Amino acid sequence: MISFLIENVLPSLQSAARAILLPLPFFALLGVAVKRRTLFTDLRRALPETRTNLLIHVVDAILVAPILTAMALSVGALFREYDLTLVPPGAWDGLPPVLVGFVAVFLGDFIGYWRHRLEHLPLFWPSHAVHHSDTEMTWLAIFRFHPINRLSTTLVDFTFLLFFGLPPYALLVNSFVRHFYGAFIHADLPWTYGPLGRVVVSPAMHRWHHANDPAAYNTNYATVFSLFDGVFGTFRVPGRCDIPLGVSDRMEPGLVGQLVHPLRPGSYGFLRQRLRQRLSAFRKEAPDA
Ligand SMILES: [Zn+2]
Ligand SMILES: [Zn+2]
DSSP, X not given: OHHHHHHHHHHHHHHHHHHHHTTHHHHHHHHHHHHGXXXXXXXXXXXXXXXXXXXXXXXXXXXXXXXXXXXXXXXHHHHHHHTXXXXXXXXXXXXXXXXXXXXXXXXXXXXXXXXXXXXXXXTTHHHHHHHHTOSSOOGGGGGOOOHHHHHHXXXXXXXXXXXXXXXXXXXXXXXXXXXXXXXXXXXXXXXXXXXXXXXXXXXXXXXXXXXXXXXXXXXXXXXXBTHHHHHTTOOOOOSSOOXXXXXXXXXXXXXXXXXXXGGSGGGGHHHHHHHHHHHHHHHHHSOOO
């Protein structure tokens, strides 16, 4: 296992650098076109949060990505050995690759929608809260995930997609589209897409998901298709989002504070509180001994 980690660290760091450098010209041009004179002021303000995003990305590359590769290989081998797919792999062969790729993204987003809803439950929230803690959200917020959250997210999405027996190229299309579109909706853009925003997730819609406002909590879970939020009653886009972002959880800023947050018992205080309420309700209901 140790040698596997060492062998994979260098390629992991290289692909982590590519994940930043390849989309960088696109987002730089977009920033100039949309923000013009305010670009540098906004960039300067977002600098501390950007530093944290990049540091988490490096931790991800060194620690999480090699573990994820090993886990994905094991899950794939398990599916092959026990033939766990619900759809025979050959079923996709006669269909146009564009359609198969589209189906993979659609299914991937459906799975992601429900996984994301689970991440907002009290038990899983402390590790997901790290993603929400960026108060100056830019496209680089796509890299801010706690290692626990990164592992669970990728493993859940990948495992559930394997049940559909999709060809490897369709799985790649799903990862590529959902990752890069995910980066796009985290960019600081005011667009709501008008009526189209009911079908496709807009940057304003995802910004509302990150808003530090009780009215915005538990809404806008999809990454690509906002129609999932519409169908399941979680769609909420009152217009462009100009209110403060972040979380109200007590979380120390910087890399260490972020990494430690879901490991501290204090981050689960609300669970203890809920348990205490249940116990006192049970004692009141129970007859005297
Ligand atoms: Zn979330
Ligand atoms: Zn997000």
